[in-house]
Structure formats: structure tokens, C-alpha cells
Amino acid sequence: DALQTGTITLDGTFSAQTLTVGAATGSNAFAVVFNNTVGLAGTTTVTGVATFFNTGAIGLGDYLSDVFNFNGGLTANLSSRVTIKASQISTNNAALHIASPITFVPENVAVTAGSGQIDLGAITLNAGVTLVVGSIGQSGALNLSSVTGTPGPGAVSNLTLNSSGAVEVGGAISSKIGTVLLSNAAGAIFRSNLGGLGDLVTNLVLTNSTDTVSFLGDLYATSLSNPGGNFNLQFYGSNTKVVDFVNLLTTGSVYFGDLTRVIDPINCICTGVGPADILTFDRGIKHAGSNIIAGIFTRSMLSGCPVGGCGIQFTNGITTFVGGNTTFDFGTMPVEFDNIVLATGITLTLGGGYSGTVTIGSITGTMVDDSICPSNIIINSTGAVNILRTIGTNIGSLTVTNSGGATFAGNVTTVSSVVLTNTTGTIAFNGALTTPTLTTAAQAYNLTLAGSTGTITNAVTFLNTGTLALGASSSSTQTYTGGFTATAPSASTLKGTINSSNAAMVFGPVTLGANTTLNSNATTTAGDITLGAVTLGANTLTLQTGNAISGADVSGTTVSGSGSLALQNIGGTVSFSGAVSPASLTVPNTVVNVALNGSTGTITNAVTFGKNCTMILGAESGTQTKNAAF
16 A cells, blocks of 8 residues: 555565565555564565565564565665665575665675576665675676675674676775675676775685676775686776785786876877876785786885785786886885786886885887887886896887896897996896997996897997996807997906997906907097906907008007907007017907007917018017017
């Protein structure tokens, strides 16, 4: 009766074919309470459809073990509030719609509908309530408006969403929520916030789902666990924060931040609306698979590495950085990637000047419109940095602002520059370094360029005051097109062939680590070679400028060791101001002028000076010894 007022109370259980409360038209301004058996467990069953038209309150159950089976389906969309004091509300593969606000009172409540869809309005969970929506056999979709716990001194409330259909929560899940468990979903969307900055969800569990699980609002949780599944995961809220270490075992892709910003591929500037999403995983996160990062990872404020790991562990798969420029800062904790791909134009900064180590497999840019907008890399950590494979493909610049030692194991190729600002220890390029411009700084780091090949175009000044090592072995060939000056390093170790292109090569003290050839390929007088004291060891040093290029000179101070000094194709003058004492000296016809001006010096072999060679041997009052004829 739509004209009924007050409250209708039924204190016993009942069974019915159908249930209609109120009428489809009329005021229906009354409440209804179904208590089953008062104070005891009871079961009410409606075989057909149950429809509540009343606009007053609805009460279902008064005991924690009460059961209501609305087998043919349930609709209660007009009530002011539905209060459920029962352990089970179910249908038998039929729709269950309660659009009205719902309060769940007992400790454990299950709402199930089999293949039927479940729609629930704004939910309030009393303290300590665990609400399970769906079941292992649920295939109908789940749609929830919002879920709110009960603040105060009581126990946390918990929520389980279990369906092989799609799951959607339109509003926030907040206010003292313990565990939120998502299981078996064929995709899930959380459109609003999960927890809050001062209201963290205790534990978020994502398991056995497929398709995509999306968090479109802020996510705040103490713990996030993902025991498995094959689904994509999207953290698209403005803020994502998880305190404990996260181990994501889904085999799908994980998206960190939504794409609110992009690089304009024509003007190479960042465009978009709003700031980038912020992601804070205090103890760190691990995922073996595809990761797409559009947001900014913030530095953890915690210290120490608990059992189970810490830091960023994206150690198996491809991590793609998209959107705008980003800083990946994880404080004192380690950062590990397998392969990094940078979208066009992005500048990726690894570290914020703290001591966390950085380990990366490879870094690759994206080729768009013939390198109009190359990507850039900045390394800024006081911890050790290791790049295990290559850096290349439309990488504009590589900058080492700081590190506790940086090792690049594979080839490094940049479009514009490599800048080495500071480091504690050694910066080592163990593969080929190819760049138009190499810039060093007057800092006390060691620099090793140990590639078997490599080309640097500019005139390099090695300003670092630690050691310098060039070349990999006697068979390696490196080219410094614009030549270089290496007088600031405390010592230089050379291996293999080191070329310039009609440009000067200037060294301080030099030690050979293998047979070495210095060749300026001179075509003018610009291609000089200048050496400090040379220690051969048992190796051979071959010096070349250019055949018949007058004025392309070689000058040095001393040569010592049990190895050999071979002069070849020098159209200018070879002059040494100090003792020249190799075991062997070779001077062919292609060497024009030789001046050994040292006051001492010993050469063991029989030296043959080319017939066109002009010789100056010895300084005034000096003694030179040739142990064989010449």
C-alpha cells in the first residue's frame, strides 16, 4: 500500500514467491523491518523478484547469522537507508540493486548474485565489519558507489570484491579501512580515492584478475600486495603512496601516472594540463615486466632495507618513460632497471643527489622525425652507478652530475654531448663512446675510455685531475676528431690506436698499457703530437703525424722502458728534450727530422735513420749511448 506510513516490522522468517513492498506509484513513505527470528539466526527466502518501493528505511535482519535469499533478484533504490544486520544477502543468478545508502552492521557479511549484476549505493561499514561483495562463483559485474568505515577507537573494516566480471567503485573508499581485496575481476576501476594521507588503507590486495585494474583517484596504503594475475595496473591518481615494499607479480603492464603531459615533437616543449602525478613507494617497488612511467617518483623519507627488499627493482622487462621531463629520486635506496625507453624529447634525471645506487641494463631513446627532439639523461647520485649495456638511439645528452663511481659497460652514443661534471672514484666507458662533444670538469675523478672503437668530434680538454685511460687493447681504435689536451690528469694510460683528424694531441705523463699508436693524420701544421714523460713498459709506441707534412711535429720529454719507440710518417720534426731510452728505436725514411736533445739516454738496438732524415743527437756536455751501430 503506497499510502502506508510509519514502520512495518516482521519478526519472523518467511518464504514467498515474490515480494513487493509499497507500490510503483504513490508516496510509499514508510519504513520496513524484517527481523527474521528476533534475537536468533533465521533464513528468509523469496523465490521470485523482490522489489522495495518504499522511501523510508529498510532493515534486513537483527542477528549476525541471519540469511536473506532473494533468488529472483532484489531492487531497493528509493529507500532513505538500508541497514543490514545479516551474514548473507543473495540472489540466484539475478540482479541485486540497492541504490540507497547502506549500513552493514555485523562482523561478516556476504552479498552475492552469481551471474547477476550487483549494484550497491553508498556503503557505511560499522567498526570491525568485513564485507564480501561477490564470491568465487560470482560472474556478474560489481558496481559500488562508495565505501566508508567508522572512525574512532573501534576496529578497522574490510572489503572484498570477488567476481570474474567487471568491477567498478565510483566513489571513495575511506575512513579506517583495513584490507581491500580485489580477486578474479575481469577489469576493475576505482574512480575516486582509496584511503587518504592521514587515513591509509592497511592492506590493498590485488590477485587473479585480468584486463586492467585502474586507480583513477589518489591511493594511500600501508601495504600493497599482488600475489599474481595477468592484468594491467594503472596508478592514475594525483598522489599514490604505499609505505611497505611492493612486489607486483602481475604479468601485465604497470602504468605509473596518467599522460597529462606530452612533448610537442615539433617544438620540443612540454605541453598538457596540470602537474605530473606523484608516486611515493616508501620502501620501494618491484615488477618484472613492462612499466610505463608518466609520473614523478619522489624520494623515500625512510631509511634502511628490511627483509624482502627495498628500492626500485624493475629488473626484468622494459620501462618506458612518457609524458614530460621527470626526476626519478629514491634517496638512499637502490634503483634498478632492466631496459629503459625514453619517449621523444624527455629528460630523465636519475637520482636527487643522495646515496642510492643506480643499476640499469640499457637506455634507448625514440627516433621521431630524424632526431628533432632527442631525449636526455642526467645522473645525480653519490652512490655507485652501473649501466650494464648500451645507451643510444636519439639520446641527446648524457650528463653525470655526480656519482660514487659510474661504469658504462656497453656502447654510449649521443646526438649532442656527454658532460662529466663530478664523481667520487672513476667514470668508466668500457664500450665505444660516440658523441659530438665531450666535456669534463676540473674535479678529482678518474676517467676511463676503454672502448675498442669510438669517435668524439670536438676538441676535448680533459680537465679531471685523477687518472685518464684511453683504449681497450692493442687492437682498439679510437678517434678524437678535434684532437685533445690531457695535461690535467695525474697520469694517462694508453692502449691501441688513438687518432685525431689533423688536430693536436697533447699529453702530460703517459704510460702504455699495450702497444699504442698515436696518429694525428695531419694535413696541415695543426696536427702536432705533444708528450710528457713516456713509460713504455714492454710495449711499442708508434708516433705518426703525416707523411711529408712539414710542420706537423712530435715533441716530448723522456722515453723509458723495455719496449720500442717507432717513428713513422712524420713530415715535421721529432724532438725529445730528455733521455730517450727505449730498447728499440725505429726511424724510417718517412721521418724527416729527429732531435734527441737529452743529456743522457740509452738505445739498445741498431738504429737505421732514414736517408732523408736530419738528426740532432745529444745536448751540450751530455752523453748518449747507442749499444749497437746506427
